[in-house]
Amino acid sequence: MNRCEFVKLGTGGLVALVAAARAAKSEDVPAGPAKAVDAEKLVGNAHKHFIPGKLTCSEALVLAGTEASGVKGDMLAEAALGLCGGVGFQGRVCGAITGAAMVISLAVAAKEKDYKKRKLQTATSVGRLCQAFEKEAGSADCRKITGLDLTTPEGRKALEERVKEEKCSGCVKLAARLLAEELKKT
Numbered sequence: 012m013n014r015c016e017f018v019k020l021g022t023g024g025l026v027a028l029v030a031a032a033r034a035a036k037s038e039d040v041p042a043g044p045a046k047a048v049d050a051e052k053l054v055g056n057a058h059k060h061f062i063p064g065k066l067t068c069s070e071a072l073v074l075a076g077t078e079a080s081g082v083k084g085d086m087l088a089e090a091a092l093g094l095c096g097g098v099g100f101q102g103r104v105c106g107a108i109t110g111a112a113m114v115i116s117l118a119v120a121a122k123e124k125d126y127k128k129r130k131l132q133t134a135t136s137v138g139r140l141c142q143a144f145e146k147e148a149g150s151a152d153c154r155k156i157t158g159l160d161l162t163t164p165e166g167r168k169a170l171e172e173r174v175k176e177e178k179c180s181g182c183v184k185l186a187a188r189l190l191a192e193e194l195k196k197t
Contacts, residue, residue: 050191053079057187058180067095068183072110076190080118080197087113096170100161102154107179107186108144112137114190118197136196140189147185156182 053075061071069091077087091110097103115136123129145151157174159166170179 048079048191048194050188050195053191053194054184054187057183061183062176062180067092067106068179068186069094069106069110069113071183072107072186072190073113075187076111076114076194077117079191080114080121080194082114082117082121087117096161097153100167102152102157102159102161104141104151105144105148105153105156105182105186107182108141108151111140111186111190111193115140115193115197118194122197132197136193140186140193143189144182144186148182 056078057071057075060066060074061068064071066074066088070088073091074088091106091113093099094109095106097105098109116133119129119133119136123132141151148156150156154160157170157178159169159174161167161170
């Protein structure tokens, strides 16, 4: 499903996305032991998608994470677009964290069929990632990390001109490294 098809579906698009993700995980991710995750490759791919690839932090993490974990579907990264800038430029939780959380959710769901177990395992894993990110980055909040108000044109301009490379690229790499660690545990 491409972006135009997704938009045409409206609210039904999210249902279609979830169905596609479930189909992808059941066909593409074998049950059993965790897939070996190459942390260095995941970090490199996240950075490649983020800076040279010009994707947002959340998209870069979802794309690199799904590549590393074997979950397929371009729509997954596109679904993460609104998470950038701390959820729609609001400066809240860093999009690299929320993108990583999406990947963890999919990776756990691919292996654990029992909902209660899946929920606990996913939340625990995402919580560990978030705590470790905050400890290393000093905050999990986009506005605190960047020092920018992304709801303003000036804030978004500063992000593109210097802050994305100076600060955000380090957060993308950090979240990717932490994601790799969590994927090895799933």
